[in-house]
Amino acid sequence: MTILIDQPELAVEVEKEVLVEELVLDGGFLAPETNSFGHTFRAYDAESERQAGVENFYRINHISQTYDFVQKMREEYGKLDKVEMSIWDCCELLNDVVDESDPDLDEPQIEHLLQTAEAIRKDYPNEDWLHLTGLIHDLGKVLLHPSFGELPQWAVVGDTYPVGCAFDESIVHHKYFEENRDYHNPAYNTKYGAYSEGCGLNNILMSWGHDDYMYLVAKENKTTLPSAALFIIRYHSFYSLHKSGAYKHLMNEEDAENLKWLQIFNKYDLYSKSKVRIDVEKVKPYYLSLIEKYFPANLRW
Numbered sequence: 001m002t003i004l005i006d007q008p009e010l011a012v013e014v015e016k017e018v019l020v021e022e023l024v025l026d027g028g029f030l031a032p033e034t035n036s037f038g039h040t041f042r043a044y045d046a047e048s049e050r051q052a053g054v055e056n057f058y059r060i061n062h063i064s065q066t067y068d069f070v071q072k073m074r075e076e077y078g079k080l081d082k083v084e085m086s087i088w089d090c091c092e093l094l095n096d097v098v099d100e101s102d103p104d105l106d107e108p109q110i111e112h113l114l115q116t117a118e119a120i121r122k123d124y125p126n127e128d129w130l131h132l133t134g135l136i137h138d139l140g141k142v143l144l145h146p147s148f149g150e151l152p153q154w155a156v157v158g159d160t161y162p163v164g165c166a167f168d169e170s171i172v173h174h175k176y177f178e179e180n181r182d183y184h185n186p187a188y189n190t191k192y193g194a195y196s197e198g199c200g201l202n203n204i205l206m207s208w209g210h211d212d213y214m215y216l217v218a219k220e221n222k223t224t225l226p227s228a229a230l231f232i233i234r235y236h237s238f239y240s241l242h243k244s245g246a247y248k249h250l251m252n253e254e255d256a257e258n259l260k261w262l263q264i265f266n267k268y269d270l271y272s273k274s275k276v277r278i279d280v281e282k283v284k285p286y287y288l289s290l291i292e293k294y295f296p297a298n299l300r301w
């Protein structure tokens with residue numbers, strides 16, 4: 001936040017400066033340096049109680065996410081014929097869900113949704129669409145739930161990446177791709193593979209999981225959220241792009257614009273992970289009002 005003060009009298013200027021500082025300190029979101037296990041964030045090789053489980057998760061994920069698999073899942077889940085439910089009821093289903101791919105968090109996922117949204121709210125009080133994006137960005141993890149098909153964790157959570165072209169070295173635990181069938185297929189293992197320069201992310205297949213699923217749900221249920229929100233939901237786990245800058249040759253101009261919002265969003269998604277719980281009942285009325293503004297009462301999932 002920047003407040004410009006034009007030619008103030010000296011005494012008043014000092015007073016205002018103190019005020020501005022306090023506002024920033026109290027109100028802004030401060031990213032912590034370490035996670036709740038005492039490590040830096042996303043330290044996939046650091047010895048910690050979560051390390052072995054997370055690495056095993058990525059081993060199975062990298063072996064199993066193939067071009068064919070993704071095609072089948074998109075087709076099956078694109079039907080949205082599993083459940084009819086409101087956004088908030090879905091959030092509550094995530095009460096029981098813990099994400100096995102995450103080295104930084106072992107709290108139930110509903111806490112992560114609220115922690116993300118509330119952190120954004122501190123820095124962007126007027127962007128209500130971004131608050132709601134925070135709340136729903138991981139809602140696709142309901143795929144783990146029995147009524148949504150009870151998919152295994154490797155097909156729901158973790159970082160995502162394109163299939164149908166070479167797996168970039170910056171992807172977490174890259175070595176396990178050697179056991180992926182597509183790694184040995186010349187149609188899929190070159191820089192462009194099944195794609196072409198600047199074809200746009202909308203035209204590539206991403207490994208299947210909660211991002212693409214929630215994107216499909218939001219789009220097909222005709223959300224009125226802006227396109228940046230849909231982009232954030234769809235690509236927030238695509239760290240090799242938004243953090244490492246890989247795969248930029250597949251983006252088009254619109255992707256480049258939306259990427260700016262995703263990079264803002266990522267700070268709150270990653271660094272709000274903590275053991276400090278949000279009081280669900282206290283913030284619920286605010287989020288219900290946003291859901292009502294941007295979504296129908298019941299959605300097809």
Ligand SMILES: O[C@H]1[C@H](O)[C@@H](O)[C@H](O)[C@@H](O)[C@H]1O
Pocket residue numbers: 099101102103138157158159160236237238239
């Ligand atoms: O472990 C995490 C978690 O599954 C997140 O929801 C996903 O967005 C991240 O990319 C991933 O690293």
Ligand SMILES: [Fe+2]
Pocket residue numbers: 137138210236237
């Ligand atoms: Fe996520």
Ligand SMILES: [Fe+2]
Pocket residue numbers: 112116137138269
């Ligand atoms: Fe998240």
